[in-house]
Amino acid sequence: MKKNFIKKQDFLLKLLSLALSIVLWAVVMDIDNPERNMRFDDVPVRIIGASQLKAATGLELIEGEDTTVTVSLRGQSKSVGEVRASQITATVDISGLTEANEYDLPVTVSVSKSGVETNYVNPGKVHVRVDRVESKDVPVEVNVTGTPDDGYRAGKPTTATKKVTVSGPATDLAQVSKAVASVDVTGRNSSLADYECKVTLYDQDGAAFTSNYITSQTEKIKVSVPIYRVNNIPLTVTLKDGGSLTQNQVQCVIDPENVEVIASNQAVLSDIKEINLGEIDLGSVHTGTPISMSIKDKLPSGVSLVSGQPETANVTISVDGIATRKVQVSKFAWNDTAQENTPYKVAILTKSVEMELRGSESQxxxxxxxxxxxGLTYDSVSLGVGRHTVKGVATTVGLPSGVTLVEEDIEVEIEITDPHVSDETITSDKTDSTDDTDSTVAEPTAHRTRKGGGSQ
Known part of the structure; x- marks a missing residue:
């Protein structure tokens, strides 16, 4: 009996020793392999679902592909310590997006190591942008900057490249309106041929457009810029004697006196001594009144005006020792060549015509x-009913000695009416017309008798 008791106590002691050993082992193991956190920086984020997104919506990933995150893992020291960065996978799924826009999407982290869990991810969301990728052609412009050497001007630049193709997100692409190549001609005295220029994209507001996502198939183009030598050429006119005036009696002022011209062939410019604007008949010119004459139309072939130069000149004729007087002539003498056969009446509508006289002030x-x-000569039958402009001829009687009339084209407005068409007839015709007709009858114009002319 005593022996059995001793055996039983011995077994219990052994069992207790085993339990204590296990506890002691666990304590020792916990001390040697404690739980801890480990941080992994610059873990690349892999974007998934891009092919599904494009197939479903046509959208593509524009921004967010090169993002990295910091991942903190938690687990037993030994397990965590065995984790390599390559075993950590951070992903963002874009397959569920439906519209072109910018999004902040959550990051999912997985670790191919048991006994380890994710403690945190920073940042927890990644910014992505999706859009449709398109291409379009934009026109090319060449911008010349700088000032050539003294006495030289830059001509119009040319390039064989009229447009370039640009590609990128549709939202960005819509803002691109043109491609500009700039060439600097500062200090140059010779032409540029096939000069290579960088192309810069511009938006609709004329500002340089920059985007990391827009690409141009053409980054540089070849440009040619002619550089011309500038010549300052005087302007002249030819004066024709007339109306008792000779060239020696008048002064002619041309504004501007000179213009700057250029030519692709320098030899052409060397032969140009002046630019004659044409002939002025002193018998018909109004003194003191500027005459506009074309410069551009008188340039020799191959010669052009420098940019900014006027295309017309004002020529003013003044007379030394001779006065002028402007008068209103309201007396008309008419001659209807169809007078015997005409059924019409004619009224002169022009009240008066201004004419200029020359001579001494006293005369x-x-x-x-x-x-x-x-004087007016017309054929009322040929002209027919209505208003017409006919040529007039000035006539004078008994002008004082030394007084002359300035010759000029005179136009007078007349009105021809049919006396057999009365107001009552027109009113009756209008009353009989129906609402469905598109034709209308004009009201007759009242005749007014003017001094020196009237109804006939």
Whole structure:
């Protein structure tokens, strides 16, 4: 009995020793292999679902592909210590996106190591952008900057490249309106041929457009810029004697006096001594009134005006020792060549015509305007009913000695009416017309008798 008791106690002691050993082992193991955190920096984020997104919506990943995150893992020291960065996978799924936009999407982390779990991810979300990738052609412009050497001007630049193709996100691409190549001609005195220029994209507001996602198939183009020598050429006119005036009696002022011209062939410019604007008949010119004459139309072939130079000149004629007087002539003398056969009446609508007289001041004061008239010759039958402009001829009677009339084209407005078409007839015609007709009858114009002319 005593022996059995001793055996039983011995067994219990052994069992207790085993339990204590296990506890002691666990304590020792916990001390030697404690739980801890380990941080992994610059873990690349892999974007998944891009092919599914493009197939479903046509959208592509634009931004967010090169993102990295910091991952913290937690586990037993030994297990965590055995983890390599290559065993950590960080992913962002974009397959569920439906519209072109920017998104902040959560990062999912997995570790191919048992006994290890994710403690945190920083940042927990990644910024991505999706859009449709498109291409389009934009026009090319060449911009010349700088100033050539003294006495030289840059001509119009040319390039064989008229457009370039650009590609990128549709949202960015919509802002690109043109491609500009700039060439600097500062200090140059010779032309540039096939000069290579970098192309810069511009938006609709004329500002340089920059985007990391827009690419151009053409980065440089070849440009040619002619550099011309500038010549300053005087302007002249030819004066034709007339109306008792000679070239020696008048002064001619041309504004501007000179213009700057260029030519691709320098030999052409060397032969140009002046640019003659044409002939002025002193018998018909109004003194003191500027005459606009074309410069551009008088340039020799191959010669052009420098940019900014006027295309017309004002020529003013003044007379030394001779006064002028402007008068209003309201006396008309008409001659209807169809008078015997015409069924019409004619009224002169022009009230008066301004005319210019020349002579000494004392003689001009003696002029009686009633001695001036305007003769009209017309064929009322050929002209027909309506308003017409006919040529007039100035006639004078008894002008004082030394007084002349400035010749000029005179136009007078007349109105021809049919006396057999009465107001009552027109009113009756209008009353009989129905609402469905598109035709209308014009009201007759009242005749007014003017001084020196009237109804016929």
């Amino acid at each position: 001009l004061k003696k002029v009686d305007v009633n001695n001036l008239s305007i």
